[in-house]
Amino acid sequence: QVVQVNGGGQSLTADKIVNMMPVTKRNPRDYIFGKVIGEGSYSTVYLAKDIHTNREHAIKVCEKQQIIREKKREQVRREKDALNILSNSGSSLFVKLYCTFQDAERLYFVMSYAKNGDLLPYINKVGSFDAACTRFYSGEILRALEHLHDLNIMHRDLKPENILLDHNMHIKVADFGCSKILEQPDAVDKSILDENNPRQRSNSFVGTAQYVSPELLTEKTISPSSDLWALGCIIYQMIAGLPPFRSRSEYMLFKKILNLDYVYPDGFNADAKDLVQKLLVLDPNERLGTKDDQRYTSIRSHPFYNGLDFDTLHVTNPPPIYPYL
Numbered sequence: 352q353v354v355q356v357n358g359g360g361q362s363l364t365a366d367k368i369v370n371m372m373p374v375t376k377r378n379p380r381d382y383i384f385g386k387v388i389g390e391g392s393y394s395t396v397y398l399a400k401d402i403h404t405n406r407e408h409a410i411k412v413c414e415k416q417q418i419i420r421e422k423k424r425e426q427v428r429r430e431k432d433a434l435n436i437l438s439n440s441g442s443s444l445f446v447k448l449y450c451t452f453q454d455a456e457r458l459y460f461v462m463s464y465a466k467n468g469d470l471l472p473y474i475n476k477v478g479s480f481d482a483a484c485t486r487f488y489s490g491e492i493l494r495a496l497e498h499l500h501d502l503n504i505m506h507r508d509l510k511p512e513n514i515l516l517d518h519n520m521h522i523k524v525a526d527f528g529c530s531k532i533l534e535q536p537d538a539v540d541k542s543i544l545d546e547n548n549p550r551q552r553s554n555s556f557v558g559t560a561q562y563v564s565p566e567l568l569t570e571k572t573i574s575p576s577s578d579l580w581a582l583g584c585i586i587y588q589m590i591a592g593l594p595p596f597r598s599r600s601e602y603m604l605f606k607k608i609l610n611l612d613y614v615y616p617d618g619f620n621a622d623a624k625d626l627v628q629k630l631l632v633l634d635p636n637e638r639l640g641t642k643d644d645q646r647y648t649s650i651r652s653h654p655f656y657n658g659l660d661f662d663t664l665h666v667t668n669p670p671p672i673y674p675y676l
């Protein structure tokens with residue numbers, strides 16, 4: 352039957368109204384949950400299969416109670432906003448947010464599944480990437496940073512564990528936008544740096560702190576340049592096999608960062624060494640690229656990247672990562 356809903360204008364029949372309805376919200380029963388992929392501080396990321404499309408997804412599940420207790424509502428909001436902006440920005444260099452839904456106890460974020468996991472095991476397995484691999488993968492990370500910074504989003508926690516690899520071995524940057532470095536127990540605990548702070552020194556080993564920039568430790572300022580410092584650490588690690596700043600004690604680790612106390616192993620690629628030296632600069636305003644806008648042209652034109660075509664990286668077959676036999 353014809354339903355006159357807009358005062359004699361174009362008639363709407365029932366079937367047209369139904370077609371205008373949004374896709375019904377998903378719910379947990381639309382997915383078969385599989386293995387735990389990883390744990391955040393207030394969330395768990397599962398591998399899951401959508402029973403309607405048979406597609407694999409990563410679903411980040413957050414406990415509402417825990418978010419409230421740990422006062423992370425603002426952070427979850429920021430991360431979702433960043434994910435939304437990025438998912439609609441058309442770049443394939445980031446994990447995509449497909450949909451979100453909730454039930455009484457939890458929030459669910461359905462994201463793209465990076466079939467080949469994160470970059471760290473590849474660096475550890477081969478001990479060190481050859482120049483072609485380092486060029487390609489650090490080049491993809493640079494493109495991702497250009498895209499992020501263009502959208503005024505800073506990653507703030509760039510590290511190999513957050514650089515994921517899709518089925519074609521192209522990168523997908525994960526876990527961005529949430530400025531979680533400061534809040535999380537396993538993150539930087541800066542309070543130990545002010546000597547006069549009565550707080551006990553926390554001697555918990557910090558995984559995240561290896562890539563933290565000096566300005567975050569001193570002025571507590573965050574800028575896109577902090578991501579360039581992390582890029583410098585990652586390029587060093589791709590070639591040396593380990594990050595430049597390492598220590599069992601958090602305090603010594605921060606001291607090494609603030610004193611730029613690191614060394615290049617023998618045989619370190621000379622061009623890469625020159626590039627890393629221009630990124631691991633204490634003053635964020637003096638790092639290579641900080642004066643660039645739109646694209647990091649001064650990094651793209653560094654000799655280490657001679658011959659690399661940045662704009663076709665995402666459609667180029669990645670070089671194989673050779674395991675040392």
Ligand SMILES: C[C@@H](Nc1nc2c(c3cc(-c4cn[nH]c4)ccc13)C(=O)N=C/C2=C\CC1CC1)C(C)(C)C
Pocket residue numbers: 388389390391396409411446462463464465466467468469512513515525526527
């Ligand atoms: C960095 C993150 N690790 C991971 N986050 C995500 C993965 C992911 C996949 C594997 C993997 C795939 N096969 N084997 C391992 C290993 C680690 C992963 C994925 O596929 N899709 C989206 C992800 C994250 C979305 C982002 C909002 C958090 C932590 C450690 C925080 C769980």
